[in-house]
Amino acid sequence: MINEKIRNIAIIAHVDHGKTSLVNELLKQGQVFRDNQQVEDRVMDSNALERERGITILSKNCSCQYKGVKINIIDTPGHADFGGEVERVLKMVDGVLLVVDAFEGPMPQTRFVLEKALALQLKVIVVINKIDRQDARISEVIDEVLELFLELDANEEQLNSPFIFASARAGIASAVKDVKGSDMTPLFEKILEYIPAPEGDESGPCQMLVSSAEHNDYVGKLAVGKISRGTLKVGANVTLCNYHDDKKVKSKIVSLYVFEGLKKVPVESATVGEIVCVAGLEGVQIGDTICDSETVEPIEFVKIAEPSVEMTFMVNDSPFAGKEGKFVTSRHLRDRLYKEAVKDLSLRVSDGQTAEQFKVCGRGEMHLSILIENMRRDGYEFQVSMPKVLIKEKNGVKCEPVDRLYLDVPEDCTGVVMQKMGIRKGELVQMTPHGNRMKMEFTIPSRGLFGFKSELLTDTRGEGVINSIFYEYQPWKGEIKRKEYGSLIAHETGDAIVYGLYNAQERGDLFIGPGTPVYAGMVVGQNPKGDDIVVNVCKRKHLSNCRASGSDDALRLTPPRKMSLEDAIEFLGDDEILEVTPKSFRIRKIILDHNLRMRERGKILRGEI
Numbered sequence: 370m371i372n373e374k375i376r377n378i379a380i381i382a383h384v385d386h387g388k389t390s391l392v393n394e395l396l397k398q399g400q401v402f403r404d405n406q407q408v409e410d411r412v413m414d415s416n417a418l419e420r421e422r423g424i425t426i427l428s429k430n431c432s433c434q435y436k437g438v439k440i441n442i443i444d445t446p447g448h449a450d451f452g453g454e455v456e457r458v459l460k461m462v463d464g465v466l467l468v469v470d471a472f473e474g475p476m477p478q479t480r481f482v483l484e485k486a487l488a489l490q491l492k493v494i495v496v497i498n499k500i501d502r503q504d505a506r507i508s509e510v511i512d513e514v515l516e517l518f519l520e521l522d523a524n525e526e527q528l529n530s531p532f533i534f535a536s537a538r539a540g541i542a543s544a545v546k547d548v549k550g551s552d553m554t555p556l557f558e559k560i561l562e563y564i565p566a567p568e569g570d571e572s573g574p575c576q577m578l579v580s581s582a583e584h585n586d587y588v589g590k591l592a593v594g595k596i597s598r599g600t601l602k603v604g605a606n607v608t609l610c611n612y613h614d615d616k617k618v619k620s621k622i623v624s625l626y627v628f629e630g631l632k633k634v635p636v637e638s639a640t641v642g643e644i645v646c647v648a649g650l651e652g653v654q655i656g657d658t659i660c661d662s663e664t665v666e667p668i669e670f671v672k673i674a675e676p677s678v679e680m681t682f683m684v685n686d687s688p689f690a691g692k693e694g695k696f697v698t699s700r701h702l703r704d705r706l707y708k709e710a711v712k713d714l715s716l717r718v719s720d721g722q723t724a725e726q727f728k729v730c731g732r733g734e735m736h737l738s739i740l741i742e743n744m745r746r747d748g749y750e751f752q753v754s755m756p757k758v759l760i761k762e763k764n765g766v767k768c769e770p771v772d773r774l775y776l777d778v779p780e781d782c783t784g785v786v787m788q789k790m791g792i793r794k795g796e797l798v799q800m801t802p803h804g805n806r807m808k809m810e811f812t813i814p815s816r817g818l819f820g821f822k823s824e825l826l827t828d829t830r831g832e833g834v835i836n837s838i839f840y841e842y843q844p845w846k847g848e849i850k851r852k853e854y855g856s857l858i859a860h861e862t863g864d865a866i867v868y869g870l871y872n873a874q875e876r877g878d879l880f881i882g883p884g885t886p887v888y889a890g891m892v893v894g895q896n897p898k899g900d901d902i903v904v905n906v907c908k909r910k911h912l913s914n915c916r917a918s919g920s921d922d923a924l925r926l927t928p929p930r931k932m933s934l935e936d937a938i939e940f941l942g943d944d945e946i947l948e949v950t951p952k953s954f955r956i957r958k959i960i961l962d963h964n965l966r967m968r969e970r971g972k973i974l975r976g977e978i
Contacts, residue, residue, distance in 0.1 A: 371566050371567070371568045372566055372567050372568070372569075372640070372641055372642035372643075373438070373566045374437070374438055374439060374566075375438070375439050375440075375441065375566060375567055375642045375643060376438060376439070376440045376441070376463070376464070376560055376561065376564050376566060377441045377443075377461060377462040377463050377464075377564075377567055377595060377642065377644060378440065378441070378442055378443070378462055378463070378464050378465060378466060378560060378564055379442075379443040379445055379455075379458055379459055379461070379462045379464075379465045379466075379486075380392060380442065380443070380444055380445060380465070380466045380468060381445050381455060381459075381465050381466070381467055381468070381482035381483070381486060382467065382468035382469065382478070382479060382482070382498075383469075383470070383473070383475075383476035383477065383478040383479045383482075383836075384478060385470075386468050386469060386470040386473070386476075386479075386498060386499075387468055387470065387498040387499060387537045387538075388444055388445070388468050389444055390498075390537035390538055391466070391468060391496065391498065391535070391537040392431065392442055392444045393537070394537050394540045394553055395433055395440075395442060395553060395556070395557075396431060396433050396442075396630065396631070397540065398433075398540065398552055398553045398554075398557075399433025399434055399435055399440065399557070430442070430443055430593065430628045430644060431444070431628055431630060431631050432627075432628045432629060432630060433630070435557040435560075435561065436557075436561065438561055440557075440560060441462075441628060441643075441644045443458050443461065443462060443644075445458060445482070455481075455482050455485065457580045457581060457655060457656075457670075457714065458580055458581060459485055459486060459489055459491065460489070460578060460580050460594075460595075460670070461580045461593075461594060461595040461644055462491065462595075463491065463492065463564055463565050463566070463567055464491050464492035464493065464494065464560075464563070464564035464565065465482075465486045465491050465492075465493055465494070466494050466496050466556075466560075467479070467482070467483055467486070467493050467494070467495050467496065467514075467530075468496045468498050469495060469496070469497055469498065469510060469514055470498060470499050470510075471497050471498060471499045471500045471502055471505035471506065471507050471510055471534075472499065472502050472504045472505055472506060472510075474506075474509070474510040474513040474514070475510075475513050475514055475517045476775070476836055477773065477775050477836045477837065477838040478836070478838065479517065480517060480520075480521070480838075481838055483517065483518075483521060484521050487518075487521055487522075487523055487527055492530070492563055492564050492565060493527060493530040494530065494531055494532075494533060494556075494559055494560065494563055494564070495514055495530055495531070495532045495533070496532075496533045496534075496535050496542075496556070497510055497511065497514075497532060497533070497534050497535065498535050498536065498537055499536060499537075499538075500534050500535065500536050501536045501538075501539055507534065507546055508546070511532060511546075514532075515528070518530070531544070531559055531563055532544075532546075533555060533556050533559055534546055534550075535550070535553075535556065540552060540553060541553070542554070542555045542556040543555055544558075544559065566642065567595065567641060567642025568641070568642070569596070569597050569598045569599075569641035569642065570598050570599065570641070571599065571600065571640050571641045572599070573598045573599045573664075574598065574599050574660070574661030574663060574664035575596065575598060575599030575600060575601050575605070575607065575659070575660065575661045576596075576597050576598040576599060576658060576659070576660050576661070576664075576666060576668065577594045577595065577596045577597060577601065577645070577647070577658065577659045578594050578595070578597065578656075578657075578658050578668040578670065579592040579593070579594045579653060579654070579655055579656065579657045579658070579659065580593060580594045580595070580655065581593045581594075581655060582653070582654070582655050582711070582712055583646070583712075588623070588624055588648040588649070589648065589649070590648070590650070590653060591626075591646045591647065591648050592646070592647045592648075592650055592653045592657070592659065593644070593645070593646050593647075594644070594645070594647075594659070595642065595643070595644050595645075596639060596640060596641055596642065596643055596645060597641070597668065598641060599640075599641070599661065600638055600639065600640045600641075601622060601625060601638060601639050601640075601645060601647065601659070602622065602625070602637065602638040603622055603623070603624060603625050603636075603637050603638070604621065604622065605621070605622050606619065606620075606621050606662050607619075607620055607621070607622060607650075607659050607660060607661065607662060608620070608659075608660050608661070608662045608665050609650060609652065609653055609657045609658070609659060609660075610657065610658050610660055610665050610666075610667040611654075611656060611657050611658065611667055611670075612656075612658070612667040612668060612669045612670055613656070613670070616657070617665060618651070618652055619662060620649070620650045620651060620652075620653070621649060621650075622647055622648075622649055622650070623648050623649025624647075624648035624649060625637070625638070625639060625645060625646070625647055625648075626645060626646040626647075626648070627639055627643055627644070627645055627646075628644060628646075633646055647659065654711060655670075655711075655712075655714050656670040656714070675759075676715060676716065676717050676730035676731050676732055676736075676759065677730075677732065677733070677758060677759055677770040677815055677839055678730065678731055678732070678733055678734060678736075678737065678756050678757070678758060678759065678815065679728060679729070679730045679731075679756065679757050679758070679759055680728075680729050680731075680737050680753050680754055680755075680756050680757070681721055681726055681727070681728055681729070681753065681754040682702060682706060682726070682727045682728075682729050682751055682752070682753055683721075683725055683726050683727075683751060683752040683753070683754070683946070684697070684698065684699050684702060684725040684726075684751060684752070685697060685750050685751055685752050685948055685949075685950070686725075686752070687752070687888065687891075687948050687955065687957060687961075688862060688888040688889075688961075689886065689888060689948070689950075689955070690750070691750070692950075693750060693950035693951055693952045693953060694748060694749060694750025694751075694950050694951055695748030695749070695750075695951070696747075696748050696749045696750065697749075697750045697751075699724055699725045701749065702727065702749070702751055703727065705744060705747075705749060706718045706727050706729060709740060715731060715732045715736065716729065716730070716731055716736075716740070717729070717730040717731075718730075730759060732839070733815075733839075734756055734818075734819070734935065734938060734939075735935070737753075737756065737938075738934050738935050738938055741753060741934060741938075741949055742934055744949075745934075745949050745950065745951055746951065748951055749949075749951075750949065750950045750951065751949055752946045752947060752948050752949065753938070753946065753947050753949060754941070754946050754947075755938075755941035755942065755943060755945065755946075756819060756938065756941075757816070758770050758814070758815045758816045760845070761842050763842065766844050766845075767844065767845045768842040768843060768844055768845065769814055769815070769816065769842065769843065769844075769845050769846065770814070770815040770839060770841075770842055771812050771813065771814055771815065771840050771841055771842065771843045772812070772813055772814075772815050772818060772837040772838060772839055772840055773798075773810065773811070773812055773837065773838055773839075773840045774795065774810070774811040774812070774813050774818065774835070774836075774837045775808070775809075775810055775835070775836040775837065776808070776809045776810075776811070776825070776833065776834070776835055777803075777806055777807075777808050777809075777833070777834040778806065778807055778809065778825075778829050778832070778833045778834075779805065779806055779807075779829060779830075779832050779833075780802065780805050780806060780807050782828060782829045782830075782832075782833065783800075783807050783809070785828045786809065786825070786828065786829070786833075789821070789824060789825075789828065790811055790813065792849070792850065793813060793814070793817035793818070793821065793849055794813065794814050794817050794846040794847065794849055795811040795812070795813035795817060796811060796812050796813070797809065797810075797811055798810040798811060798812060812840055812843075813837075814843075814846045814849065815839070816849060816851075817846075817849050818837060819851060819939060820851065820852070820939040820940070821835075822835055822935075822939070823936060823939055851942070851943075852899075852942050853899060854877075854895050854896060854897050854898075854899060855877075855895070855896040855898065855899050855900040855901045855902065856892045856894070856895065856896065856901045856902075856942070856945070856956070856958075857873060857876055857877050857879070857892065857893050857894035857895065857896055857901075857902055857904050858890060858891070858892055858893070858901055858902070858903050858904065858958060858963070859887040859888065859889055859890065859891045859892075859893050859903075859904070859905075859906055859907070860889060860903050860904060860905040860906075860907075860963070861889050861905060861907055862887065862888040862889050862907075863886075863887065863907035864884055864885065864886055864887070864907065865881050865882070865883055865884060865885045865886075865887055865893070865906040865907060866883065866906065866907055866908065866909055867883045867924055867926060868908060868909055868910045868924065869904075869905055869906040869907050869908035869909070870882070870883060870906050870926055871924040871925075871926060872904070872905075872908065873893070873894065873904040873905070873906050874894075874926065874927055876894070876896055876902050876904060877894050877895050877896040877897055877898075877902075878894055878895045878897070878927075878929075878930050879893060879894040879906075879926075879927070879929045879930065880892070880893055880894050880895070880929055880930055880931075880932055880956075881893050881894075881906070881929055882926070882928075882929045883926070887906060887907065888957075888961070889961055889962070889963070890957055890958045890960070890961025890962065890963070890966075891955055891956070891957045891958075891961075892940075892945065892955075892956035892957060892958070893906055894930075895930075895940070903963055932954060932956075934949075934954060937954045937956055940956060941956065944958055944959050944960070944966075945957065945958055945959065946959055
């Protein structure tokens with residue numbers, strides 16, 4: 370049976386090429402909102418963090434109507450660190466809209482998501498977006514997209530994928546390059562014409578692969594997927610099984626939802642081709658198959674790419690522990706991290722060396738920093754270590770993850786970038802001039818990218834563009850000097866004073882201002898000369914008849930450098946950890962006492978450790 374009343378599509382693209390804006394317009398013109406309804410920009414980026422950063426982190430489901438056909442749409446992330454989200458949701462759809470910026474053309478993540486879609490034999494509609502940009506180069510971008518198809522060994526049918534030319538912001542699309550559209554009708558028509566309707570045996574025993582999971586405070590865990598056979602009904606007894614193990618768990622469907630617009634609508638039953646949410650299944654995990662109890666047949670699930678970066682999450686034991694957070698114990702930390710691992714298959718969580726430590730592995734620094742930020746906003750207080758890459762052994766050889774790095778920098782910055790790449794063991798693959806800018810491609814150890822983004826922005830006066838994606842594991846490249854700078858470390862516990870800060874700022878860049886509470890061993894600034902220096906930012910001026918504390922006001926302080934979460938993680942050295950609370954980030958030394966720290970350092974230098 371072919372369900373002609375449904376089309377299932379995913380929108381895939383590199384970060385910031387306009388996926389979420391395109392979904393906005395499809396929803397607006399697909400009868401989801403009233404004509405006079407005020408709709409906020411990027412309505413699908415519902416998470417506060419997504420709206421702040423302007424990126425999609427979690428895939429989202431929604432639907433719209435066109436000519437009596439329901440179009441289920443999945444908006445996917447564009448950043449490489451969230452590629453796991455893209456990989457699994459593609460199992461739910463029959464076709465994809467590949468969105469490409471009319472100026473930038475195909476970028477690293479474009480290659481990644483397209484490769485996954487072609488491997489699953491999905492139909493592709495290429496949407497050249499932002500055609501109204503002044504610097505749009507539509508003809509060249511078409512050629513670049515076709516070159517990418519060829520590089521990815523696309524078959525003849527895939528090479529003949531249709532192109533649509535759109536401006537998501539203006540709400541227009543056209544099937545002809547030089548003809549300006551008036552609305553999204555050409556795109557809707559192409560979806561109905563080119564994307565196949567889902568098929569399956571409607572009368573057979575039910576079968577559904579769980580491609581993603583959500584949590585609801587009222588009904589508990591929700592399993593999301595596409596029904597590939599039969600009909601799911603509320604109250605039906607089913608069995609959960611998994612292709613990769615012997616799992617067989619009997620369960621019952623308590624509630625069933627379909628996506629209508631941006632909402633989940635309860636239904637009594639749903640049939641082949643529909644994307645649904647199922648509630649009431651205890652122990653359900655992404656990759657499980659929901660089957661009729663009489664016919665237990667698991668569906669093979671796509672293997673998610675392995676994580677490549679590891680951090681240790683610890684209970685906060687600093688002198689300020691427990692003052693700012695709501696959830697501070699190891700039990701709180703454990704429960705949250707293991708819940709996240711169930712929801713996000715790209716995340717690996719395991720117990721650490723002590724009961725208060727947990728090893729967390731992810732796809733990259735951003736992947737883990739988003740987790741840290743979400744936990745912080747939810748009231749958690751904890752500490753994290755410096756990120757480290759995961760090492761594998763292949764045929765007795767120590768191997769490390771290597772990324773493909775894509776840089777777009779001003780031409781006069783090429784020399785300094787090449788120098789930095791040499792220090793970080795980067796190898797140039799190709800270099801292409803674009804006007805007064807240079808596009809460069811490198812292979813580089815993943816650990817060589819730690820802390821590089823902020824360096825690049827400094828070296829290119831804020832004009833450098835950086836993108837990276839995991840490439841492969843290669844033999845260990847040798848030592849890389851990670852930090853060319855040292856830390857300014859607080860000498861004692863107290864509040865930072867203008868007089869103390871004024872003297873400390875001569876040594877380097879400060880991270881704090883007057884009145885900031887500090888403790889001994891806390892990092893309060895950066896020393897550009899490379900060594901750690903202990904400074905007393907709490908030091909007061911000795912008062913006498915001739916010198917009054919009021920004269921401190923005449924001391925001029927340089928504004929402190931405000932550290933974002935990513936900046937703080939990039940800054941960390943081997944002997945430092947980051948204290949994270951709902952209100953603050955504090956970089957600190959693992960050993961707070963200065964004398965003990967010096968003794969430990971001496972042992973390392975003497976080779977005793």
